[in-house]
Amino acid sequence: MADLQTVLEKGLADPQAGWNMGSFGAIAEFHHVKDERPAVPNDMTQVTDRGGVQIARLNGVRPVAYETLSPRPHRWSQAVSLCLPATKAAMHRRDTLTELGSDDDALRPQDRGAILFDMGLAQLQVDFCIRTADPALLEILRAHSGQSLFAAGNPAMPAILQAHPHRVALTRIGRVEVYQMIGGPDTGGTSPEGPHTHVLPKLLRAGRTHSANAPIPDGWIPCAGFHPENPVIGRLGEEKALNQAAFDAFQALLSDWGxxxxxxxxxxxxxxxxxxxxxxxxxxxxxxxxxxxxxxxxxxxxxxxxxxxxxxxxxxxxxxxxxxxxxxxxxxxxxx
Structure with missing residues (x-):
């Protein structure tokens, strides 16, 4: 049986691997970009100039390895979900914009004086936050704390999209931080390569903790996703020749945790x-x-x-x- 910590430490050092934390409709992703050499992971943490990921807890975590069907019949996706029992996975489920104070646990020292705000997305397993030290944005956010970001006429969400604060996804397992711009008009309508986030109100309204593609056992909640190198899909979704070593490595995880x-x-x-x-x-x-x-x-x-x-x-x-x-x-x- 594979040792979970050893597998994850190896993944944190692999530039082809990806990570995410969030829910169905609000997700923060950490990926390396081409030719970016990852630093040696420190305390289950990996940080670049674009974002970071930290696995802070493995006690009680159940890894679930799975492959999913692709609409393209010559390829497939794969992942390992790091799951906790529903009672242990639950976060605060705040439903309005809420100031949380300075982020003393930020992955980089220079970010620890900035202020965290829970966006109020009311998701079971993630407190989806933004972090900023921008005085103008802080003024707007504080003026509209206690309100829904999606309320008609609320200027807080447009201000967030314009200011591009850091996004921080907090779970009972750890965190993902994204420092890059929010995908939208300022990025040409696409998410930047590497760490990025998605907040999709239509999916949030479904009230699901995860995609129906993911065969998560009843009573368990995925709190983080680890994506070892896909053997047939490149990091930007491009086609690639079968990587036999990557295929074999995931089949071993599937045998243990599938x-x-x-x-x-x-x-x-x-x-x-x-x-x-x-x-x-x-x-x-x-x-x-x-x-x-x-x-x-x-x-x-x-x-x-x-x-x-x-x-x-x-x-x-x-x-x-x-x-x-x-x-x-x-x-x-x-x-x-």
Missing amino acids: VDDYCAAKNTVWAALKAGQLPQSISEPATRTGRAGLRNGLRQWRRLHGDSKLLDQWAARFDASTLSEDVEAENPGHEG
Whole structure:
């Protein structure tokens, strides 16, 4: 069984790995940019000029490794969610803009005098905050504390979008900080490469803690996401040739921390293909997670072993279309 701390420490030193904390609709992401060499992690912390991530707690954390279907049938996504029981994961769920005082736990010393404000998004597992020392922005935020940022006519949100304060996602496991500009008109309508955030009111209204793509066990809440290097998708979402080492490394994590019905379905279809069996030899899994395992098993077999008439028969029976309830956007808030 893989040691969680060792895996995460290795991930913090890997420029191809990514991290996030947040909820379904409010998320802070930490990524390196091309040719950026990460510093040696210190106390489970990684910081660059663009942002940072800290894993402050592993006691009681359950890692859940999973792969998800992509709308593009030749690729898939993968992640390890760091989960706590619902009763241990809960944050403050403030529903109005709230001043929290100076951020004494900021990852960089120069940020520890700046003031934290909870944005009031009322999310279960994250206090989604902004941090600023800008006097003009502080004046506006303090004048409208206790109000919803989304209330009609509230000038606080436009001021935030214009001033680009740091964003800080706080969970019971740690924090992600983003120092770059907020994606929008000042960034050409796209999120900057590297650390960035998304706050999507439409998704927030769904009231979900995580995407339906993520097979999180009942009673557990994902408080952080670790994304080891994807073997078929580049850091900017581009196509790449299969990286066998990255594939094998994640399969080991999936074996240790994966969801049983997903792994069972994938292993079943791989064994059947290896034996040359026809698709009629198995039944479609009854669960969404099992169906995803079967379909990703077929996609991965094709990337590993190439095309064949037998594989085409399996795909025709079990993976003929990606337009189903089993496929959501790969990464809500991102293109493609």
